[in-house]
Amino acid sequence: MKVRIDPEICQGQGRCFSIAPGVFDFDDLGNGVVIGDGTLTNDTIELARLAQSNCPEHAIFIEE
Amino acid sequence: MTDSPLVQDFATDWDHSDPQWVADPYPIWDDLRQRCPVAHTERYGGGWFPVTHAGVSEIAKDTDNFTSRNVVIGNGRPTELDLPAPIGVAPPITSDPPFHAIARRLILPAFAPGPINALEPMIRELCSSLLDELVGEGVVNAGTKYAQYIPPGVIRGMLGFPEEDIEHFLEMVHIIMEGIDHAEEERIVEFEPVEAYFAAQMEDHMDNPRDDLTSYLLNVELEGQNLAMEHVFGTMVLILVAGIDTTWSAIGSAIWHLAQNPEDLARLVNEPDLMPVAIEEFLRFYAPVTMARLVKHDMEYQGCPMKEDDWILLGFPAANRDPVAFKDADQFIIDRAENRHVAFGLGIHRCAGSNLARLEMRVALEEFIKRYPRFDLAEPEAVTWAPGQIRGPRNLPIRILP
Ligand code: HEM
Numbered sequence: 061m062k063v064r065i066d067p068e069i070c071q072g073q074g075r076c077f078s079i080a081p082g083v084f085d086f087d088d089l090g091n092g093v094v095i096g097d098g099t100l101t102n103d104t105i106e107l108a109r110l111a112q113s114n115c116p117e118h119a120i121f122i123e124e
Numbered sequence: 125m126t127d128s129p130l131v132q133d134f135a136t137d138w139d140h141s142d143p144q145w146v147a148d149p150y151p152i153w154d155d156l157r158q159r160c161p162v163a164h165t166e167r168y169g170g171g172w173f174p175v176t177h178a179g180v181s182e183i184a185k186d187t188d189n190f191t192s193r194n195v196v197i198g199n200g201r202p203t204e205l206d207l208p209a210p211i212g213v214a215p216p217i218t219s220d221p222p223f224h225a226i227a228r229r230l231i232l233p234a235f236a237p238g239p240i241n242a243l244e245p246m247i248r249e250l251c252s253s254l255l256d257e258l259v260g261e262g263v264v265n266a267g268t269k270y271a272q273y274i275p276p277g278v279i280r281g282m283l284g285f286p287e288e289d290i291e292h293f294l295e296m297v298h299i300i301m302e303g304i305d306h307a308e309e310e311r312i313v314e315f316e317p318v319e320a321y322f323a324a325q326m327e328d329h330m331d332n333p334r335d336d337l338t339s340y341l342l343n344v345e346l347e348g349q350n351l352a353m354e355h356v357f358g359t360m361v362l363i364l365v366a367g368i369d370t371t372w373s374a375i376g377s378a379i380w381h382l383a384q385n386p387e388d389l390a391r392l393v394n395e396p397d398l399m400p401v402a403i404e405e406f407l408r409f410y411a412p413v414t415m416a417r418l419v420k421h422d423m424e425y426q427g428c429p430m431k432e433d434d435w436i437l438l439g440f441p442a443a444n445r446d447p448v449a450f451k452d453a454d455q456f457i458i459d460r461a462e463n464r465h466v467a468f469g470l471g472i473h474r475c476a477g478s479n480l481a482r483l484e485m486r487v488a489l490e491e492f493i494k495r496y497p498r499f500d501l502a503e504p505e506a507v508t509w510a511p512g513q514i515r516g517p518r519n520l521p522i523r524i525l526p
Contacts, residue, residue, distance in 0.1 A: 071474040074237065074482070078400060089229065090236035090479060113462040114404075116470060 062098045062123050063108045067091065069119035079114055080107035092119070128167065135160040138173050140197070140414065140437060146511045153442040154454070162428050168197050171435030172419075172428060175442045177449035177466070179426065183417060183436055185471040189425070190417040190436055191220050192473065196513060197416045197435050198305065214362045217473065224472060226346065231359065231476055234340050240479040243282065247484060250277045251491035263502045266492070267520030271375040274488050275368040278480070283360065284336030285325050296321055300364055322357055337363075363477070370413050371481045373516020374467075375488045377410035378403075380517050381456065382493070383501045388458045393497045396490070402458045403485050408465030409456045411441035414513040415469065440466045441515065498525040 063083060065076070072091040076084040083104050087093050100108050100122070112120040131142040134152050139145065145152055156163050156175045163173040174180050183190055193209045194202050195217055202213075212218025215227035233239070254273055258264045276297045277290065285293055296318045303314040329338045341356045351359075382389040391398060417436040424430070444465045447453040451462075468475035475481065501507065502523035510518055 071471060072232070072236075072478075073468060073474055074479055075404075077237070086237050088236060088238075089232040110461065114464060116464045116466050116468075117474075118464075 061100045061105060063094055063100055063112075064098050064121050064123070065092050065094055066119050066121065069117050071117050071119075073116050075114040075116070076111040076120060080104070080111040083108045084111060135163045136165070137167065138163045138165045138171075138437070139167050140513065141511050146509055146515075149441075149515070150445060150454075153439070153445060157442075157446065162426050164428065168199055168435055169201065169433070170431060171197065171437060172425075172430060173437040173439060173442075174426075175439060175446075177443040177446040180438055180440060180443035180466065181470050184438060184466075184469060184473070187221050187224075187472065189420055189423060191420050192218050192224075193220070193418055194218065195415045195417070196305065197437065201418070201433050214358065214365070216476070217362060217366060221472065228472070228476065230344055230346060230351075231363075234337055235476050235479060237479050240483055243278065243480070244483060244487060246281045247274070247278055247487045248491060250274065250281070251488050255491060255495045261524070263521050263523050264496075265520060266379045266522045267372075267376050267518050270492070271372045271379065271488065271516075271520070274375060274484055275371040276364070278484055279364060279367055282337045283325070284329065284334055284338050292321065297364055297368065300361055301368065304361075304365055319357060322360060323353065326353060326356060366475075367477050367480070369510065369514045369516070371477075371484050373412035373510065373514055374407065374410070374481065374485055376517040376520055377412065377515075378406040378485065378489055379492060379522065380501070380507065380520060381406065381410065382489075383499055383522055384504075385456070386498070386500070388456070389493065389498070391458060392489070393493055398459060399486055399490065400482075401460070401463075403482060403489075404463045404465060405456060405458055405460045406485070407467035407482075408444045408450070408460075408463055410516075411444050411465065411467035412514055412516045413467065413469075413475075414439050414441060414515070415473075416513070437513075440469060496522075496524050499523060500525060 070091050072089060076092045077086050083095060084092050085095050108122060112122060128139060131137050131139050135156055153175050161176045161179055163175060165171050174183060191209050193212050207213055210220040210223040216224050219227050251274060254270055258269060276294055280290060280293045299314055299318050303311050325338060326342060329342055333339045341359055392402060415438045417438055419430045419432055419434040419436065421432050444467060445453050468478040499522050502521035506519055506521055507517050508519045510516055
Protein backbone atom coordinates (compact mmCIF):
# COMPACT_ATOMS: atom_id res chain seq x y z
CA MET A 61 0.00 0.00 0.00
CA LYS A 62 1.20 3.48 -0.90
CA VAL A 63 0.36 6.97 0.22
CA ARG A 64 0.69 10.10 -1.87
CA ILE A 65 -0.11 13.79 -1.53
CA ASP A 66 -1.57 15.62 -4.50
CA PRO A 67 0.56 18.80 -4.66
CA GLU A 68 -2.17 20.58 -6.63
CA ILE A 69 -4.58 20.15 -3.73
CA CYS A 70 -2.22 20.47 -0.73
CA GLN A 71 -2.20 23.98 0.77
CA GLY A 72 0.19 23.35 3.65
CA GLN A 73 -2.45 22.99 6.38
CA GLY A 74 0.24 21.06 8.24
CA ARG A 75 -1.83 18.27 9.73
CA CYS A 76 -0.18 15.25 8.09
CA PHE A 77 3.40 15.83 9.18
CA SER A 78 2.33 16.62 12.75
CA ILE A 79 0.19 13.50 13.07
CA ALA A 80 2.47 11.07 11.18
CA PRO A 81 5.99 12.51 11.14
CA GLY A 82 7.41 9.15 10.08
CA VAL A 83 5.32 9.14 6.92
CA PHE A 84 5.14 12.80 5.96
CA ASP A 85 7.52 15.74 6.00
CA PHE A 86 7.28 19.37 4.84
CA ASP A 87 9.06 21.26 2.10
CA ASP A 88 10.55 24.77 2.19
CA LEU A 89 7.15 26.35 1.70
CA GLY A 90 5.56 24.25 4.44
CA ASN A 91 3.59 22.02 2.09
CA GLY A 92 3.28 18.34 2.93
CA VAL A 93 5.46 15.75 1.19
CA VAL A 94 5.62 11.98 1.49
CA ILE A 95 8.86 10.52 2.86
CA GLY A 96 10.55 8.11 0.43
CA ASP A 97 8.28 6.40 -2.09
CA GLY A 98 5.29 6.38 0.25
CA THR A 99 5.18 2.61 0.82
CA LEU A 100 3.25 1.91 4.02
CA THR A 101 4.04 -0.83 6.48
CA ASN A 102 1.90 -2.39 9.20
CA ASP A 103 3.48 0.11 11.56
CA THR A 104 2.63 3.19 9.54
CA ILE A 105 -0.65 2.45 7.83
CA GLU A 106 -2.89 3.49 10.72
CA LEU A 107 -1.05 6.77 11.22
CA ALA A 108 -1.23 7.52 7.51
CA ARG A 109 -4.99 6.88 7.59
CA LEU A 110 -5.36 9.13 10.61
CA ALA A 111 -3.48 11.90 8.81
CA GLN A 112 -5.70 11.39 5.78
CA SER A 113 -8.84 11.74 7.86
CA ASN A 114 -7.52 15.04 9.29
CA CYS A 115 -6.55 16.73 6.03
CA PRO A 116 -9.00 19.61 5.52
CA GLU A 117 -8.12 19.80 1.83
CA HIS A 118 -8.57 16.06 1.13
CA ALA A 119 -5.13 16.02 -0.49
CA ILE A 120 -3.94 12.61 0.79
CA PHE A 121 -4.56 9.41 -1.18
CA ILE A 122 -3.88 5.85 -0.06
CA GLU A 123 -3.80 3.27 -2.82
CA GLU A 124 -3.45 -0.51 -2.98
CA MET B 125 -21.31 47.94 18.90
CA THR B 126 -23.45 49.46 16.13
CA ASP B 127 -26.39 51.84 16.13
CA SER B 128 -28.10 49.59 13.61
CA PRO B 129 -31.55 48.22 14.44
CA LEU B 130 -31.48 44.86 16.22
CA VAL B 131 -31.85 41.85 13.98
CA GLN B 132 -35.25 40.11 14.06
CA ASP B 133 -34.49 37.35 11.52
CA PHE B 134 -30.92 36.40 10.70
CA ALA B 135 -32.03 34.51 7.57
CA THR B 136 -33.06 37.70 5.77
CA ASP B 137 -31.24 40.41 7.73
CA TRP B 138 -28.05 38.97 9.26
CA ASP B 139 -25.51 41.23 10.94
CA HIS B 140 -22.32 39.86 12.45
CA SER B 141 -22.15 42.93 14.73
CA ASP B 142 -25.61 42.38 16.21
CA PRO B 143 -25.33 42.02 20.01
CA GLN B 144 -27.05 38.62 19.97
CA TRP B 145 -24.52 37.30 17.39
CA VAL B 146 -21.58 38.78 19.30
CA ALA B 147 -22.73 37.25 22.59
CA ASP B 148 -23.38 33.74 21.22
CA PRO B 149 -23.52 33.13 17.46
CA TYR B 150 -23.75 29.33 17.54
CA PRO B 151 -27.53 28.95 18.11
CA ILE B 152 -28.11 31.43 15.29
CA TRP B 153 -25.99 29.39 12.89
CA ASP B 154 -27.61 26.10 13.95
CA ASP B 155 -31.01 27.57 13.29
CA LEU B 156 -29.99 28.95 9.88
CA ARG B 157 -28.45 25.64 8.85
CA GLN B 158 -31.84 23.96 9.34
CA ARG B 159 -33.82 26.34 7.18
CA CYS B 160 -31.61 28.56 5.05
CA PRO B 161 -28.11 27.38 4.05
CA VAL B 162 -27.27 30.78 2.51
CA ALA B 163 -28.65 33.70 4.54
CA HIS B 164 -29.11 37.18 3.10
CA THR B 165 -28.84 40.75 4.33
CA GLU B 166 -29.43 44.21 2.90
CA ARG B 167 -27.04 45.65 5.48
CA TYR B 168 -23.54 46.74 4.42
CA GLY B 169 -24.88 47.28 0.88
CA GLY B 170 -25.98 43.66 0.53
CA GLY B 171 -24.45 40.32 1.40
CA TRP B 172 -24.78 36.55 1.77
CA PHE B 173 -23.76 34.16 4.52
CA PRO B 174 -23.28 30.47 3.67
CA VAL B 175 -23.63 28.52 6.87
CA THR B 176 -22.75 24.95 5.82
CA HIS B 177 -19.31 23.38 5.50
CA ALA B 178 -20.05 22.56 1.84
CA GLY B 179 -21.05 26.14 1.02
CA VAL B 180 -18.07 27.73 2.77
CA SER B 181 -15.69 25.26 1.18
CA GLU B 182 -17.04 25.79 -2.32
CA ILE B 183 -16.84 29.58 -2.13
CA ALA B 184 -13.38 29.60 -0.51
CA LYS B 185 -12.07 27.62 -3.47
CA ASP B 186 -13.97 29.48 -6.20
CA THR B 187 -11.74 32.40 -7.11
CA ASP B 188 -13.46 32.78 -10.51
CA ASN B 189 -16.71 33.99 -9.01
CA PHE B 190 -15.54 35.48 -5.71
CA THR B 191 -12.72 37.98 -5.16
CA SER B 192 -10.58 38.67 -2.07
CA ARG B 193 -10.22 42.32 -3.05
CA ASN B 194 -11.70 43.19 0.31
CA VAL B 195 -11.87 40.62 3.11
CA VAL B 196 -13.31 42.79 5.88
CA ILE B 197 -16.96 43.78 5.62
CA GLY B 198 -17.78 47.48 5.83
CA ASN B 199 -20.29 49.86 4.40
CA GLY B 200 -18.02 50.92 1.56
CA ARG B 201 -16.52 48.95 -1.30
CA PRO B 202 -13.00 49.20 -2.73
CA THR B 203 -12.66 52.24 -4.97
CA GLU B 204 -10.44 53.01 -7.95
CA LEU B 205 -7.95 54.45 -5.45
CA ASP B 206 -7.41 50.99 -4.00
CA LEU B 207 -5.12 48.67 -5.88
CA PRO B 208 -7.28 46.50 -8.12
CA ALA B 209 -7.50 42.71 -8.16
CA PRO B 210 -5.46 40.62 -8.63
CA ILE B 211 -2.99 42.55 -6.42
CA GLY B 212 -5.12 44.32 -3.79
CA VAL B 213 -4.06 46.48 -0.85
CA ALA B 214 -2.47 43.84 1.38
CA PRO B 215 -0.99 41.01 -0.70
CA PRO B 216 -1.49 38.07 -0.49
CA ILE B 217 -4.64 38.23 1.65
CA THR B 218 -6.38 40.70 -0.69
CA SER B 219 -4.91 39.21 -3.87
CA ASP B 220 -6.53 36.95 -6.44
CA PRO B 221 -4.80 34.58 -8.85
CA PRO B 222 -2.46 34.76 -10.59
CA PHE B 223 -0.65 37.43 -8.52
CA HIS B 224 -1.68 35.82 -5.23
CA ALA B 225 0.71 32.88 -5.67
CA ILE B 226 3.69 35.20 -6.19
CA ALA B 227 2.98 37.29 -3.09
CA ARG B 228 2.30 34.20 -0.99
CA ARG B 229 5.44 32.37 -2.09
CA LEU B 230 7.43 35.29 -0.83
CA ILE B 231 6.35 34.88 2.78
CA LEU B 232 5.75 31.13 3.05
CA PRO B 233 9.40 30.11 3.63
CA ALA B 234 9.58 32.38 6.69
CA PHE B 235 6.46 30.71 8.16
CA ALA B 236 7.28 27.08 7.31
CA PRO B 237 7.67 24.69 10.26
CA GLY B 238 11.49 24.82 10.25
CA PRO B 239 11.97 28.51 11.06
CA ILE B 240 8.80 28.64 13.16
CA ASN B 241 9.72 25.69 15.42
CA ALA B 242 13.00 27.44 16.19
CA LEU B 243 11.00 30.18 17.95
CA GLU B 244 9.72 27.90 20.70
CA PRO B 245 12.25 28.91 23.40
CA MET B 246 11.64 32.62 22.74
CA ILE B 247 7.86 32.15 22.97
CA ARG B 248 8.16 30.09 26.17
CA GLU B 249 10.31 32.75 27.81
CA LEU B 250 7.82 35.45 26.82
CA CYS B 251 4.84 33.52 28.25
CA SER B 252 6.70 32.68 31.39
CA SER B 253 7.76 36.29 32.00
CA LEU B 254 4.19 37.52 31.46
CA LEU B 255 3.08 35.04 34.14
CA ASP B 256 5.88 36.18 36.46
CA GLU B 257 4.28 39.62 36.51
CA LEU B 258 1.07 38.10 37.87
CA VAL B 259 2.61 36.12 40.72
CA GLY B 260 0.64 36.43 43.94
CA GLU B 261 -2.60 37.59 42.33
CA GLY B 262 -5.72 35.56 43.11
CA VAL B 263 -7.57 36.77 40.03
CA VAL B 264 -5.66 37.25 36.78
CA ASN B 265 -7.00 38.75 33.60
CA ALA B 266 -5.98 36.09 31.09
CA GLY B 267 -7.24 38.31 28.26
CA THR B 268 -5.76 41.73 28.92
CA LYS B 269 -2.72 40.60 30.93
CA TYR B 270 -1.70 37.43 29.11
CA ALA B 271 -3.22 36.34 25.76
CA GLN B 272 -3.20 39.88 24.36
CA TYR B 273 0.56 40.32 24.81
CA ILE B 274 1.73 37.02 23.38
CA PRO B 275 1.27 37.51 19.61
CA PRO B 276 2.79 41.01 19.40
CA GLY B 277 5.65 39.97 21.67
CA VAL B 278 6.36 37.00 19.42
CA ILE B 279 6.24 39.06 16.22
CA ARG B 280 8.56 41.63 17.80
CA GLY B 281 11.00 38.82 18.41
CA MET B 282 10.59 37.40 14.89
CA LEU B 283 11.18 40.78 13.31
CA GLY B 284 14.30 41.16 15.41
CA PHE B 285 13.28 44.54 16.81
CA PRO B 286 15.00 45.37 20.13
CA GLU B 287 13.50 43.77 23.20
CA GLU B 288 13.82 46.98 25.19
CA ASP B 289 11.56 48.66 22.60
CA ILE B 290 8.62 46.44 23.52
CA GLU B 291 6.46 49.22 25.00
CA HIS B 292 7.07 51.41 21.96
CA PHE B 293 6.45 48.47 19.63
CA LEU B 294 3.10 47.73 21.35
CA GLU B 295 2.14 51.38 20.84
CA MET B 296 2.96 51.09 17.14
CA VAL B 297 0.88 47.92 16.91
CA HIS B 298 -1.99 49.76 18.59
CA ILE B 299 -1.83 52.56 15.99
CA ILE B 300 -1.88 50.02 13.18
CA MET B 301 -4.82 48.04 14.58
CA GLU B 302 -6.86 51.19 15.24
CA GLY B 303 -6.05 52.81 11.93
CA ILE B 304 -6.18 49.95 9.50
CA ASP B 305 -9.76 50.60 8.34
CA HIS B 306 -9.55 54.41 8.48
CA ALA B 307 -9.69 56.42 5.27
CA GLU B 308 -6.45 56.49 3.29
CA GLU B 309 -5.70 60.20 4.08
CA GLU B 310 -6.16 59.71 7.83
CA ARG B 311 -4.18 56.51 7.84
CA ILE B 312 -1.18 58.08 6.14
CA VAL B 313 -0.93 60.67 8.91
CA GLU B 314 -1.58 58.20 11.72
CA PHE B 315 1.01 55.77 10.41
CA GLU B 316 3.82 58.36 10.22
CA PRO B 317 5.43 57.43 13.56
CA VAL B 318 5.02 53.74 12.72
CA GLU B 319 6.72 54.14 9.38
CA ALA B 320 9.53 56.13 10.95
CA TYR B 321 10.18 53.50 13.60
CA PHE B 322 9.96 50.60 11.15
CA ALA B 323 12.22 52.43 8.66
CA ALA B 324 14.84 52.91 11.38
CA GLN B 325 14.69 49.20 12.20
CA MET B 326 15.01 48.28 8.53
CA GLU B 327 18.03 50.51 8.15
CA ASP B 328 19.65 48.96 11.15
CA HIS B 329 19.02 45.53 9.58
CA MET B 330 20.52 46.65 6.28
CA ASP B 331 23.68 47.69 8.12
CA ASN B 332 23.70 44.58 10.32
CA PRO B 333 21.87 41.75 8.60
CA ARG B 334 20.85 38.91 10.93
CA ASP B 335 18.79 35.79 11.03
CA ASP B 336 15.30 37.24 11.48
CA LEU B 337 12.16 38.11 9.55
CA THR B 338 13.22 41.68 8.82
CA SER B 339 16.47 40.59 7.19
CA TYR B 340 14.59 37.86 5.35
CA LEU B 341 12.12 40.35 3.86
CA LEU B 342 14.88 42.80 2.96
CA ASN B 343 16.84 40.11 1.14
CA VAL B 344 14.11 38.08 -0.51
CA GLU B 345 13.75 38.52 -4.26
CA LEU B 346 10.64 38.98 -6.37
CA GLU B 347 11.38 38.42 -10.04
CA GLY B 348 15.09 38.96 -9.45
CA GLN B 349 14.71 42.18 -7.46
CA ASN B 350 14.67 43.01 -3.76
CA LEU B 351 11.40 44.37 -2.44
CA ALA B 352 10.92 48.12 -2.17
CA MET B 353 10.97 49.40 1.43
CA GLU B 354 7.24 50.18 1.18
CA HIS B 355 6.56 46.60 0.17
CA VAL B 356 8.55 45.28 3.14
CA PHE B 357 6.69 47.69 5.42
CA GLY B 358 3.33 46.63 3.93
CA THR B 359 4.15 42.97 4.51
CA MET B 360 5.11 43.66 8.13
CA VAL B 361 1.82 45.49 8.65
CA LEU B 362 -0.13 42.59 7.14
CA ILE B 363 1.62 40.11 9.41
CA LEU B 364 0.81 42.25 12.44
CA VAL B 365 -2.81 42.69 11.43
CA ALA B 366 -3.34 39.02 10.54
CA GLY B 367 -1.33 37.56 13.41
CA ILE B 368 -2.39 39.44 16.54
CA ASP B 369 -6.06 39.51 17.51
CA THR B 370 -6.55 36.17 15.73
CA THR B 371 -4.09 34.29 17.92
CA TRP B 372 -4.92 36.30 21.04
CA SER B 373 -8.56 35.26 20.52
CA ALA B 374 -7.65 31.61 20.05
CA ILE B 375 -5.58 31.52 23.25
CA GLY B 376 -8.27 33.40 25.20
CA SER B 377 -11.09 31.10 24.03
CA ALA B 378 -9.13 28.03 25.06
CA ILE B 379 -8.51 29.44 28.56
CA TRP B 380 -12.20 30.44 28.78
CA HIS B 381 -13.16 26.86 27.93
CA LEU B 382 -10.77 25.30 30.42
CA ALA B 383 -12.00 27.63 33.17
CA GLN B 384 -15.47 26.13 32.76
CA ASN B 385 -14.53 22.52 32.08
CA PRO B 386 -12.36 21.24 34.95
CA GLU B 387 -12.31 17.69 33.54
CA ASP B 388 -10.72 18.94 30.29
CA LEU B 389 -8.24 21.06 32.26
CA ALA B 390 -7.30 18.07 34.42
CA ARG B 391 -6.72 15.92 31.34
CA LEU B 392 -4.36 18.47 29.83
CA VAL B 393 -2.48 18.81 33.11
CA ASN B 394 -2.13 15.02 33.44
CA GLU B 395 -1.66 14.10 29.76
CA PRO B 396 0.63 16.69 28.17
CA ASP B 397 0.79 14.65 24.93
CA LEU B 398 -2.88 15.39 24.40
CA MET B 399 -2.17 19.07 23.84
CA PRO B 400 -1.70 19.04 20.03
CA VAL B 401 -4.96 17.12 19.54
CA ALA B 402 -6.76 19.41 21.99
CA ILE B 403 -5.49 22.47 20.12
CA GLU B 404 -7.16 21.28 16.92
CA GLU B 405 -10.43 20.92 18.80
CA PHE B 406 -10.06 24.39 20.34
CA LEU B 407 -9.50 25.66 16.81
CA ARG B 408 -12.56 23.84 15.47
CA PHE B 409 -14.93 24.68 18.28
CA TYR B 410 -13.85 28.28 18.89
CA ALA B 411 -12.52 29.19 15.43
CA PRO B 412 -11.84 32.91 15.77
CA VAL B 413 -11.62 34.04 12.15
CA THR B 414 -14.37 34.80 9.64
CA MET B 415 -13.28 36.24 6.31
CA ALA B 416 -15.16 37.99 3.52
CA ARG B 417 -15.27 37.93 -0.25
CA LEU B 418 -16.95 40.11 -2.86
CA VAL B 419 -19.12 38.62 -5.60
CA LYS B 420 -17.34 39.26 -8.91
CA HIS B 421 -20.36 39.45 -11.22
CA ASP B 422 -24.13 38.99 -11.14
CA MET B 423 -24.97 35.31 -10.94
CA GLU B 424 -27.21 32.75 -9.35
CA TYR B 425 -25.58 30.66 -6.65
CA GLN B 426 -27.56 27.91 -4.88
CA GLY B 427 -30.74 29.65 -5.95
CA CYS B 428 -29.57 33.02 -4.59
CA PRO B 429 -29.57 36.01 -6.94
CA MET B 430 -26.09 37.40 -6.16
CA LYS B 431 -25.12 40.82 -7.48
CA GLU B 432 -21.66 42.11 -8.35
CA ASP B 433 -20.02 43.55 -5.20
CA ASP B 434 -22.36 41.81 -2.77
CA TRP B 435 -20.45 40.64 0.31
CA ILE B 436 -19.94 37.01 1.21
CA LEU B 437 -19.35 36.39 4.90
CA LEU B 438 -17.13 33.32 4.76
CA GLY B 439 -17.94 31.66 8.06
CA PHE B 440 -15.16 29.18 8.75
CA PRO B 441 -16.38 29.01 12.38
CA ALA B 442 -19.91 28.14 11.19
CA ALA B 443 -18.55 25.46 8.83
CA ASN B 444 -16.75 23.91 11.81
CA ARG B 445 -20.08 23.38 13.59
CA ASP B 446 -21.86 21.72 10.65
CA PRO B 447 -23.15 18.28 11.73
CA VAL B 448 -22.91 17.04 8.14
CA ALA B 449 -19.13 17.49 8.26
CA PHE B 450 -18.43 16.68 11.93
CA LYS B 451 -19.78 13.96 14.19
CA ASP B 452 -21.28 15.51 17.34
CA ALA B 453 -20.42 18.90 15.88
CA ASP B 454 -21.92 20.75 18.84
CA GLN B 455 -19.82 18.83 21.39
CA PHE B 456 -16.32 19.83 22.43
CA ILE B 457 -14.37 16.55 22.40
CA ILE B 458 -10.88 17.18 23.67
CA ASP B 459 -9.44 14.01 22.10
CA ARG B 460 -11.40 14.13 18.83
CA ALA B 461 -9.33 11.92 16.54
CA GLU B 462 -10.75 12.95 13.16
CA ASN B 463 -10.89 16.68 12.82
CA ARG B 464 -10.87 18.29 9.39
CA HIS B 465 -11.64 21.73 10.80
CA VAL B 466 -11.24 24.79 8.62
CA ALA B 467 -10.24 27.40 11.22
CA PHE B 468 -7.28 28.40 9.03
CA GLY B 469 -9.39 28.62 5.89
CA LEU B 470 -9.38 26.43 2.81
CA GLY B 471 -7.74 26.67 -0.58
CA ILE B 472 -5.15 29.15 -1.76
CA HIS B 473 -5.48 31.62 1.14
CA ARG B 474 -4.87 29.00 3.87
CA CYS B 475 -3.49 30.95 6.83
CA ALA B 476 0.15 31.55 6.11
CA GLY B 477 0.75 31.86 9.86
CA SER B 478 -0.90 28.60 10.92
CA ASN B 479 2.30 26.91 12.09
CA LEU B 480 3.13 29.93 14.21
CA ALA B 481 -0.41 30.25 15.55
CA ARG B 482 -0.44 26.61 16.66
CA LEU B 483 2.95 26.94 18.33
CA GLU B 484 1.88 30.09 20.19
CA MET B 485 -1.33 28.40 21.34
CA ARG B 486 0.50 25.31 22.54
CA VAL B 487 3.23 27.14 24.45
CA ALA B 488 0.79 29.73 25.89
CA LEU B 489 -1.50 26.99 27.21
CA GLU B 490 1.32 24.76 28.46
CA GLU B 491 2.84 27.61 30.44
CA PHE B 492 -0.52 28.78 31.78
CA ILE B 493 -1.61 25.38 33.10
CA LYS B 494 1.85 24.66 34.46
CA ARG B 495 1.53 27.80 36.61
CA TYR B 496 -2.19 27.35 37.30
CA PRO B 497 -3.28 23.71 37.20
CA ARG B 498 -6.70 24.68 38.60
CA PHE B 499 -8.76 27.75 37.81
CA ASP B 500 -12.25 28.93 36.98
CA LEU B 501 -14.03 32.09 35.83
CA ALA B 502 -13.89 34.82 38.46
CA GLU B 503 -16.92 36.61 37.05
CA PRO B 504 -18.61 34.80 34.15
CA GLU B 505 -20.80 37.77 33.27
CA ALA B 506 -17.79 40.11 33.09
CA VAL B 507 -16.33 38.27 30.09
CA THR B 508 -16.66 40.35 26.91
CA TRP B 509 -16.36 39.16 23.30
CA ALA B 510 -14.84 41.05 20.39
CA PRO B 511 -17.46 41.99 17.79
CA GLY B 512 -16.96 41.61 14.06
CA GLN B 513 -14.99 39.07 12.08
CA ILE B 514 -12.52 38.06 14.79
CA ARG B 515 -14.19 36.39 17.76
CA GLY B 516 -12.54 35.90 21.12
CA PRO B 517 -12.79 36.95 24.77
CA ARG B 518 -11.26 40.31 25.63
CA ASN B 519 -11.91 40.82 29.34
CA LEU B 520 -11.27 37.41 30.90
CA PRO B 521 -10.90 37.44 34.71
CA ILE B 522 -9.71 34.03 35.87
CA ARG B 523 -9.80 32.91 39.50
CA ILE B 524 -6.82 30.84 40.55
CA LEU B 525 -7.80 27.84 42.66
CA PRO B 526 -5.54 26.11 45.20
C1 HEM C 1 -5.31 31.08 15.61
C2 HEM C 1 -4.83 32.09 14.90
C3 HEM C 1 -5.15 32.35 13.46
C4 HEM C 1 -6.27 32.01 12.74
C5 HEM C 1 -7.51 31.24 13.22
C6 HEM C 1 -6.07 32.49 11.39
C7 HEM C 1 -6.99 32.33 10.37
C8 HEM C 1 -6.77 32.70 9.05
C9 HEM C 1 -7.70 32.45 7.97
C10 HEM C 1 -9.06 31.78 8.12
C11 HEM C 1 -7.12 32.91 6.83
C12 HEM C 1 -7.72 32.80 5.43
C13 HEM C 1 -8.15 34.12 4.87
C14 HEM C 1 -9.04 34.01 3.66
O1 HEM C 1 -9.40 32.91 3.22
O2 HEM C 1 -9.38 35.08 3.15
C15 HEM C 1 -5.83 33.48 7.19
C16 HEM C 1 -4.96 34.05 6.31
C17 HEM C 1 -3.72 34.57 6.66
N1 HEM C 1 -3.16 34.57 7.93
FE1 HEM C 1 -3.97 33.77 9.59
N2 HEM C 1 -4.85 33.11 11.32
C18 HEM C 1 -4.26 33.04 12.55
C19 HEM C 1 -2.99 33.50 12.88
C20 HEM C 1 -2.08 34.05 12.00
C21 HEM C 1 -0.73 34.43 12.32
C22 HEM C 1 -0.06 34.23 13.68
C23 HEM C 1 -0.19 34.98 11.19
C24 HEM C 1 1.19 35.56 10.95
C25 HEM C 1 1.97 36.04 11.84
C26 HEM C 1 -1.21 34.92 10.16
C27 HEM C 1 -1.02 35.36 8.86
C28 HEM C 1 -1.91 35.16 7.83
C29 HEM C 1 -1.67 35.59 6.46
C30 HEM C 1 -0.43 36.29 5.93
C31 HEM C 1 -2.80 35.21 5.71
C32 HEM C 1 -3.04 35.43 4.23
C33 HEM C 1 -2.67 34.20 3.44
C34 HEM C 1 -3.04 34.30 1.97
O3 HEM C 1 -3.92 35.09 1.60
O4 HEM C 1 -2.45 33.57 1.16
N3 HEM C 1 -2.34 34.36 10.69
N4 HEM C 1 -5.65 33.33 8.55
